[in-house]
Amino acid sequence: xxxxxxxxxxxxxxxxxxxxxxxxIYYFANQQAYRLDxxxxxxxxxxxxxxxxxxxxxxxxxxxxxxxGELPLKSEYAATLSNYTTKRIANSYKERYRSKRxxxxxxxxxxxxxLAEPEDPYSLLRIxxxxxxxxxxxxxxxxxxxxxxxxxxxxxxxxxxxxYVQDGELVRRKTVYRWDRYLLGEETNDRSANLxxxxxxxxxxxxxxxxxxxxxxxxxxxxxxxxxxKSSDRYQGSALFxxxxxxREEVVELLLSYEAPIAxxxxxxxxxxxxxxxNGHLPVVKLMAPGKPKGSEMKWHYSWAASDALNENYxxxxxxxxxxxxxxxxxxxxxxxxxxxxxxxxxxxxxxKLIDKFKLEPNVSRNGYNLLHSVASYxxxxxxxxxxxxxxxxxxxxxxxxxxxxxxxxxxxxxSICWFLDNGGRYEIExxxxxxxxxxxxxDQISSVECLIGYGYDVNREILPRMTPLMFxxxxxxxxxxxxxxDAGGVYLLDSPHAELTAIRLIEGDQADLVAxxxxxxxxxxxxxxxxxxxxxxxxFFESDTVKEMLxxxxxxxxxxxxxxxxxxxxxxxxxxxxxxxxxxxxxEKFGDLDIVVRLALSGKGTPVLVDMQLSEEQEELRELVEQxxxxxxxxxxxxxxxSVCFTLKTKIQLKSDFDLxxxxxxxxxxxxxxxxxxxxxxxxxxxxxxxxxxxxxxxFILGPNGKVYxxxxxxxxxxxxxxxxxxxxxxxxxxxxxxNGTPVAxxxxxxxxxxx
Numbered sequence: 001x002x003x004x005x006x007x008x009x010x011x012x013x014x015x016x017x018x019x020x021x022x023x024x025i026y027y028f029a030n031q032q033a034y035r036l037d038x039x040x041x042x043x044x045x046x047x048x049x050x051x052x053x054x055x056x057x058x059x060x061x062x063x064x065x066x067x068x069g070e071l072p073l074k075s076e077y078a079a080t081l082s083n084y085t086t087k088r089i090a091n092s093y094k095e096r097y098r099s100k101r102x103x104x105x106x107x108x109x110x111x112x113x114x115l116a117e118p119e120d121p122y123s124l125l126r127i128x129x130x131x132x133x134x135x136x137x138x139x140x141x142x143x144x145x146x147x148x149x150x151x152x153x154x155x156x157x158x159x160x161x162x163x164y165v166q167d168g169e170l171v172r173r174k175t176v177y178r179w180d181r182y183l184l185g186e187e188t189n190d191r192s193a194n195l196x197x198x199x200x201x202x203x204x205x206x207x208x209x210x211x212x213x214x215x216x217x218x219x220x221x222x223x224x225x226x227x228x229x230k231s232s233d234r235y236q237g238s239a240l241f242x243x244x245x246x247x248r249e250e251v252v253e254l255l256l257s258y259e260a261p262i263a264x265x266x267x268x269x270x271x272x273x274x275x276x277x278x279n280g281h282l283p284v285v286k287l288m289a290p291g292k293p294k295g296s297e298m299k300w301h302y303s304w305a306a307s308d309a310l311n312e313n314y315x316x317x318x319x320x321x322x323x324x325x326x327x328x329x330x331x332x333x334x335x336x337x338x339x340x341x342x343x344x345x346x347x348x349x350x351x352x353k354l355i356d357k358f359k360l361e362p363n364v365s366r367n368g369y370n371l372l373h374s375v376a377s378y379x380x381x382x383x384x385x386x387x388x389x390x391x392x393x394x395x396x397x398x399x400x401x402x403x404x405x406x407x408x409x410x411x412x413x414x415x416s417i418c419w420f421l422d423n424g425g426r427y428e429i430e431x432x433x434x435x436x437x438x439x440x441x442x443x444d445q446i447s448s449v450e451c452l453i454g455y456g457y458d459v460n461r462e463i464l465p466r467m468t469p470l471m472f473x474x475x476x477x478x479x480x481x482x483x484x485x486x487d488a489g490g491v492y493l494l495d496s497p498h499a500e501l502t503a504i505r506l507i508e509g510d511q512a513d514l515v516a517x518x519x520x521x522x523x524x525x526x527x528x529x530x531x532x533x534x535x536x537x538x539x540x541f542f543e544s545d546t547v548k549e550m551l552x553x554x555x556x557x558x559x560x561x562x563x564x565x566x567x568x569x570x571x572x573x574x575x576x577x578x579x580x581x582x583x584x585x586x587x588x589e590k591f592g593d594l595d596i597v598v599r600l601a602l603s604g605k606g607t608p609v610l611v612d613m614q615l616s617e618e619q620e621e622l623r624e625l626v627e628q629x630x631x632x633x634x635x636x637x638x639x640x641x642x643x644s645v646c647f648t649l650k651t652k653i654q655l656k657s658d659f660d661l662x663x664x665x666x667x668x669x670x671x672x673x674x675x676x677x678x679x680x681x682x683x684x685x686x687x688x689x690x691x692x693x694x695x696x697x698x699x700x701f702i703l704g705p706n707g708k709v710y711x712x713x714x715x716x717x718x719x720x721x722x723x724x725x726x727x728x729x730x731x732x733x734x735x736x737x738x739x740x741n742g743t744p745v746a747x748x749x750x751x752x753x754x755x756x757x
Contacts, residue, residue: 023067023068023069023070023071023165023168023169023170024067024068024069024168025066025067025068025125025127025141026049026053026054026057026066026068027046028054028057028061028066031061032048032061033048033049033050033051033053033054033057033061034046034047034048034049035047035049035053036125036141054066054068056068067127067139070170071127071129071136071163071170072170073131073134073136073161073184073185074184074186075173075176075180075181075184075186076172076173076176077163077170077171077172077173078129078161078162078163078180078184079110079111079161079162079163079173079180080159080160080161080179080180080183080184080208080212081106081107081108081110081111081128081159081160081161081162081211081212082110082201082203082207082208082210082211082212082242083106083107083109083110083201083203083211084104084105084106084107084160084211084245084246085104085105085245085246085279086102086103086104086151086156086245086246086247086279087102087103087104087105087278087279087280088100088101088102088247088279088280088281088314089101089102089103089150090280090312090313090314090315090347092313092345092346092347092378093346093347093348093349093375093378093379093383094346094378099152099153100152100153100156101150101151101152101153102150102151102152102153102155102156103148103149103150104130104148104149104150104151104160105148106128106146106147106148106160106162107145107146107716108126108128108142108144108145108146108147108162109145110199110200110201110203111126111162111164112145112164113175113199113200124143124164124165124166124171125141125142125143125164125165125166126141126142126143126144126145126147126162126163126164126165127139127140127141127162127163127164127165128140128141128142128147128149128160128161128162128163129160129161129163130149130151130155130158130159130160131158131159131160131161132154132155132157132158133158134185137151137155137158138151138155146715156247157213159183159211159212159213161184177197177199177205177208178197178205179204179205179208179209179217182205182209182214182217183208183209183212183214183217195221195224195225195228198233201233201234201235202232202233202234202235203233203237204228204231205217205221206218206221206222206228206229206231206239207231207233207237207239207242209221209239209251210239210240210242210243210248210251210255211242211243211245211246211248212246212248213243213246213248213250213251214251215248215250215251215254218239218251218254218255219254222254222255222258226258229255229258229259229260230260230261232264236264236270237264238260238261238264238272239251239255239260240252240255240256240260240261240262240264240272241264241270241272241275243255243284244272244273244275244276244279244281244284244288245275245276245279246279246281247276247279247280247281247283247284248284249281249283249284249287252276252284252287252288253287256287256288262288262301263301271300271301271304271305272288273285273288273289273301273302273304273305274301274304274305274307274308276288276305277305277306277308277309277312277314277317277321278305278308278309278311278312279312280309280312280314280317281317282314282316282317282320285305285309285317285320285321286320289301289302289305289320289321289324291324292324292325293324293325293326299325299326299327302321302324302325302326302327303326303327303328303329304693305317305321305326306318306321306322306326306327306328307328307329309321310328310342310350310354311688311721313342313345313346313347313350315347315349315350315353318350318353319349319350319353322353322357330358334686335354335358335360335364336360336364336365336366337366338354338358339351339354339355339358339360339364340364340365340366340369340370340371340374342354343371343374343375344373344374344375346378348375348379348383348387351371351374362390362391362392363390363391363392363393365396367398367399367400368396368397368398368399369398369399369400370392370393370396370404371387371390371392372384372387372388372392372393372394372396372404373396373398373402373403373404373407374407375387376404376405376406376407376408376413376416376420377407377408377410377411377413377416378411378413378416379413379416380415380416381415381419384416384419384420388423394420394423394424394425395424395425397433400434401433401434402433402434403420403425403433404420404425405417405420405421405425405436406434406436406439408420408448409436409439409440409443409445409448409451409452410439410440410443410445410448411443411445412440412443412445412446412447412448414447414448414451417448417451417452418451421451421455435461435463436448436452436457437449437452437457437459437461437463437469437472438463438464438469438472440452440481441469441472441473441476441478441481442476444476444478444481446478446480446481446484449469449481449484449485450484453484453485453488459485459488459489459490460489460490460491462493466493466495466496466497466498467493467496467498468490468491468492468493469485469490470482470485470486470490470491470492471492471493471496471498471499471502473485474502474505474506474514475498475501475502475505477505477509479506479509479511479514482511482514483513483514486513486514486517491521492517492518492521492523494518494521494522494523500529500530502518503515503518503523503529503535503538504529504538504610506518506547507535507538507539507542507544507547508542508544508610508612509544510542510544510545510546510547511546511547512544512546512547512549512550515535515547515550515551516550516554519554523535525556528562529609530603530609532562532603532609532646533562533563533601533609533610533646534558534562535547535551535556536548536551536556536557536558536562537558537562537563537601537646538610539551540558540563541563541599541601541610541612541648542610542612562646563601563646563647563648564640564645564646564647564648565647565648566647566648566649568640568647569638569639569640569645569647570638570639570640570641570642571638571639573602573606573635573636573637573638574635574636575633575634575635576606576634576635576636577632577633577634578633579629579630579632579633579653580629580632581625581626581628581629581655582625583625583655583656583657585658585708585709585710587621587622587625587655588657588658588710589710589711591619591622591655592657593654593655593656593657594619594622594654594655595652595653595654596613596615596619596622596626596652596653596654596655597613597614597650597651597652598611598612598613598626598630598650598651598652598653599611599612599613599648599649599650600612600630600633600648600649600650600651601646601647601648601649602635602638602646602647602648602649603646604637604638604639604644604645604646605637605644606634606635606636606637606638607634607635608630608631608633609646611627611630611631613626622655626653626655629653630653658704658705658706658708663745663746664702664746664747664748665738665740665745665746665747665748666747666748667738667747667748667749669740670738670739670740670745670747671739671740671741671742672738672739672740673738673747674703674735674736674737674738674747674749675735675736676733676734676735676736677734677735677736678733678734679729679733680728680729680730680732680733681729682722682725682726682728682729682753682754682755683725683728683729684725684755684756684757685721685722685724685725688719688721688722688755688757693719693755693757694718694754694755694756694757695717695718695719695721695722695754695755696717696718696722696752696753696754696755697714697716697717697718697722697723697726697752697753697755698714698715698716698717698750698751698752698753699712699713699714699715699726699727699729699730699750699751699752699753700712700713700714700715700748700749700750701713701730701748701749701751702746702747702748702749703735703737703738703746703747703749704737704746705737705743705744705745705746706737706744707734707735707736707737707744708735709730709731709733709735712727712730712731713727714726714727715750719755722753722755725755726753726755729753730751730753
C-alpha cells in the first residue's frame with residue numbers, strides 16, 4: 001500500500017507562522033545555511049545563503065530544516081492522508097532501553113488528485129507536516145508522491161497532512177473533502193456529511209478516520225450506518241486495515257465491536273492481524289488476537305502474523321503470538337540458521353525463544369559459527385555469560401577462520417573482547433585464521449587495537465608477507481591506529497617491498513612523528529622512494545609542511561630539486577596511455593559528470609610515482625578508483641639537458657557518466673520500446689517461505705542508452721520483503737534500450753515483478 005521514497009528530507013523543527021509571504025525552505029549542515037530552490041527530478045537544488053538571511057532561526061544548525069512562511073492548517077491548502085503506514089523501529093539488544101521510534105511511509109498521490117494537475121509534476125514541491133495535538137512537530141519534503149519521516153514515541157498518535165508548493169506559493173486545492181475539514185478541526189459533527197463520498201482511490205470518511213486515529217469521527221459514521229464497517233477501497237482495503245497499519249488502538253477496538261472482518265484484500269486473503277504484526281503494534285495485535293486461536297482460519301491468521309513479527313524482529317509481538325499458540329513453518333534443516341540469524345541481528349531474546357520452540361540444543365552452530373560468534377559484536381558481559389553458561393564453546397573456529405572474539409574485534413566491542421580474553425578465548429594464531437590486528441585495522445577499530453596491545457599481542461607479527469600491523473595501518477591511512485602501534489613498539493620492515501608505499505602514505509598525510517620513527521629505524525637520507533624521489537622531494541610535492549620542517553630540523557636539506565616543472569623539459573612528453581577508470585553506475589548516479597584536478601609526479605620513464613588530488617569528504621569514496629586510473633597512465637620519457645628527470649604535472653581528469661540523466665524520455669515518447677533480452681528470476685526471500693505468500697512489486701528505474709539500469713526503486717509492493725529481491729531482479733536482467741529516431745536513449749520504466757513460493 002506504500003512505497004519507499006527514493007529521496008526525501010527530514011525537517012526537524014516546526015514552521016514559523018508569519019505574515020503572508022512566499023514560503024522559503026532552508027537546510028542547515030555544519031552551521032551553514034542553504035536555500036532549497038526546488039528539485040531537478042528527485043535531486044534537491046540547494047544554494048548557500050548568508051547567516052543574516054536565516055537570523056530568525058533559533059534551532060540547532062546541523063541536519064535541520066526550516067520552513068519560513070505561513071503554513072495554514074486549513075483544508076483549502078492541507079490535504080489529509082490515508083495511504084500511509086506507521087512502522088515501529090525494532091530496538092535491538094543494544095537499544096533495549098531506548099524509547100520507541102516509528103517510521104511513517106506515505107503515498108501522496110491521493111492528495112495530488114485534489115489539485116488542478118500541472119503540466120510538469122516535478123514543478124511541485126510536496127511538504128508533509130506531522131501534526132500532534134493541533135501543532136506541527138515535524139516535516140518532510142519531497143519532489144515525488146512518496147515520502148517518509150521518523151517520529152518519536154511522544155509524536156505517535158498524530159497524523160500527516162500534505163501541502164503543495166509551486167514557485168514559492170502554496171497551491172490551493174481544487175477539491176476539499178468533508179473528512180479533511182473534520183480531521184483538521186474545522187467541523188466537529190459529520191452527521192450531515194455524504195457518507196458515500198469517496199476519493200479516486202475509493203476511500204471515504206471511515207477510511208480516513210481509521211488511518212488517522214479519529215475515533216469520534218469513526219463512531220459517528222458507524223452509528224449512522226454500521227454497514228460501512230465492511231466498505232473497502234478500490235484495492236479492497238478496509239478501514240480496519242488502515243487503523244491496524246498505523247497502530248490506532250481505539251479505532252481498532254471500535255471497528256471490532258462492529259464486527260469488522262480481520263481479512264481483506266485479494267479475495268479476503270490479506271490478514272489485517274498480520275499487518276498490525278509486521279508494523280510492530282502489539283496493543284492492536286492483542287485486540288485482534290485476545291487469546292488462543294479458535295478454528296483453522298484464526299490459526300492461519302496467528303501463524304502468518306507470528307511469521308511477520310519474527311521477520312521484523314518484534315520480539316514482544318512474536319512472543320505474545322507464540323505463547324498463544326501461533327505456529328509458523330521453517331524447514332527443520334534450517335532451524336539452526338534461523339536462530340543464529342536472530343542472535344546475529346541483535347535480537348537474542350527472540351533467539352532464546354526460538355531455541356525452546358524448535359527444541360534445539362543450546363550449542364547450535366552452523367559451519368563452526370555458534371551463538372557466541374553471533375552476539376560477540378554487540379553483547380555485554382551479562383549476555384556473554386548467559387550464552388556461555390549454556391555450554392557454547394568460546395574457542396570454536398568457523399569455516400571462515402574466525403573465532404567468536406574476532407567479531408568483537410571487528411566492531412570494536414571492547415567489553416566483549418576483554419571478556420573473551422579473560423575467559424580463555426585467547427588463541428595462538430595458526431593455520432587458517434583471520435588475523436586480529438588486520439581485522440581491527442581494516443575496520444578502523446582503534447579501541448580493538450588498543451585492547452589487543454593491552455593483552456600482549458605481538459604488534460610486529462607479519463599480518464601479510466613482509467607487512468607489519470604498523471605498515472598495514474599506514475597503507476589504509478589509519479594514522480591514529482598507526483601511532484598507537486608505534487607507541488607499543490611497532491616497526492617498519494625497511495627491506496620490505498611495501499616500505500616505499502608506507503613512506504608515501506605517511507608523507508601524503510603529513511605524519512611527521514611517524515616519518516621520524518621511519519628514519520630512526522634506519523631509513524637513510526640518500527634512499528629514494530621507488531628509486532626516484534627523496535623524502536624531501538615527496539614532502540615538497542604533497543606540501544606536507546610538518547614533515548618538511550621535521551626533515552630540515554634533522555639537517556635533511558634538499559640541495560637540488562628532484563622534481564622539475566613541465567615547462568623546463570627539453571620536450572613536452574606525449575601521452576601513451578590516457579586516464580581510464582571503471583566508474584560504477586551507482587557512483588555515476590551520485591556524482592554525475594565530475595572534473596577532478598590532480599597533480600602527478602612522474603619518473604623520467606613516464607610512469608606516475610606520486611598522485612595528489614583534492615576531494616571533498618563525500619568524494620573520498622572515489623579516491624581508489626581515480627588513483628588506479630592515474631597510476632596506469634603512461635607518458636613518453638622526459639629529459640632536461642639530455643638527462644632523464646622526474647617532473648610534476650597538473651591536469652584535470654574527467655569521470656563521465658554513461659549518459660545525461662536530464663535527457664530522459666517517457667515510454668510514450670520513444671519509437672522503439674525497451675525490452676528484457678534475458679529476464680532474471682526474482683529470488684523468493686527466505687523470510688517469506690514460512691507464509692508461502694504470493695506478492696507483487698512495481699519497480700521504477702531508468703534504463704540507459706547503454707542498457708544499464710539506474711535508480712531502481714520500489715514504488716509499490718504487497719509485501720516490502722519482496723522489494724529488495726525485485727530491485728535485484730531488474731538490475732541483474734539483460735536489457736535492450738529504447739530508441740528514438742534510431743538512436744538508443746535513456747527511458748523511464750515501471751515494471752511489475754511477481755513472486756510465488
